Amino acid sequence: MALVTSPHLDTIHQLFTPLQPTVSGDAGVVRYVEQQPDLRLAPLIHCYWQLASHQPLTQPFVYRVVADGCIDLFFDLISPDDVFVMGLSTTYTEFPLAGPFNYVGVRFLPTAFPLLYHVDASELTNRVEAFRDVVPTAAAPFTNLIGGHTTLESLKSRLDGYFIDRFTAASLTPDRRLFGAIAAILTGGGQLNVLSDLDAAVSHRQLSRLFQRYVGDTPKVFSRIVRFQQLLNAKPSVQALQQNKVFYDLGYYDQAHFIKEFKTLYGQTPGSVLSGEATPGEATPGSAAQADGQHP
Known part of the structure; x- marks a missing residue:
């Protein structure tokens, strides 16, 4: 199925690469991976990501999300009935995670989530809301889609298919x-x-x-x-x-x-981040193995 997007959306994809800090610490117990979506979704979705610890931690893992201009949809595969939306963040946010946890998320490029679901992005800014409260009609089908999966690898093709169908049906008309x-x-x-x-x-x-x-x-x-x-x-x-x-x-x-x-x-201060002295859970600005967008 062909996905028709706008050249304007392609421009955001070409000019903007949102970064989150790399995950570090806890002797490798906490693992972060990300995958690129189907190429047809690249103008709309920056990446899918997974942040997981499949065993209890000796102390809470502080997961830091920095301001990146994006909106994230995320859920814990351990309890997939609860899906959340994190809006644009104008400051950093910290989430203490005790584990075990198995979060998967979808990081939308700027404008994509409001265009897809016809919501006002300002109502989500600096907030985490239940998906069912933001887009009631979309929550149940999405929850059914993700149930039964434990890894991003097994879920990726289903997420690709779901969002290709959704964006194709949405008839995007960017201003x-x-x-x-x-x-x-x-x-x-x-x-x-x-x-x-x-x-x-x-x-x-x-x-x-x-x-x-x-x-x-x-x-x-x-x-x-x-x-x-x-x-x-x-x-x-x-x-x-x-x-x-x-x-x-x-x-x-x-x-x-x-x-x-x-x-x-x-x-944190730029000196501690750029020198690599950031505390576990944040570390240095990431590339392919960065910790993302909004979560727990």
Whole structure:
């Protein structure tokens, strides 16, 4: 089945790579993996992920989610009747997990979840809600889909089929003005002045409403997250931060502004994260084995 998406959605996929910290600690007891969705879903879903510990832990594992601009759908395969949605996060969030647990999630690229399920993203911002309360008609079929699986590998093809069918039936009609502004923010690395540099053929007030409806917050907040994510992707050394002041290149006013914003969005200082001294459960900015988006 062919999945028809918009060039605007392809633009987000091409310009934006949301990163989460790698999972570390607990002597390998906690395992994180992620898989890419079917290529037809790439403009809409960044990845599927699994965070699991199949035995009790000596102490709670603190799973940290940093601001990444995405919305996640997630569930514990140990009790798959409970499916949750985590909206856009404008700060970091920590989840103490005692284990055993076997979480699987779907990380949607910005705008994809609201377009698919016709929900207002701003009503989910900085919140975790039961899927049945957000989209009552979709919860039961999705729960039936995931039941009986214990690994992401066994579930992936069913998730692919489900979302291809859902997105094909959804007849996505992205607003060109919104996606033009998103593309400009992503191209500029989040460093645009959203009041003067965005030419979206729409008033700033109306553009702000569109961002809140489909992204979860204002263009200014989304730009802050994009700029932060650009830093995680760049992975500058601590020496580059201290001596070359690369935070100026990313549009931060000064070092104090940079550190404060980084701690708000990540939960630790940039020095501890980029030097690899972050505490277990967060570690350094990840690539293929990163810990994601929203959970327990």
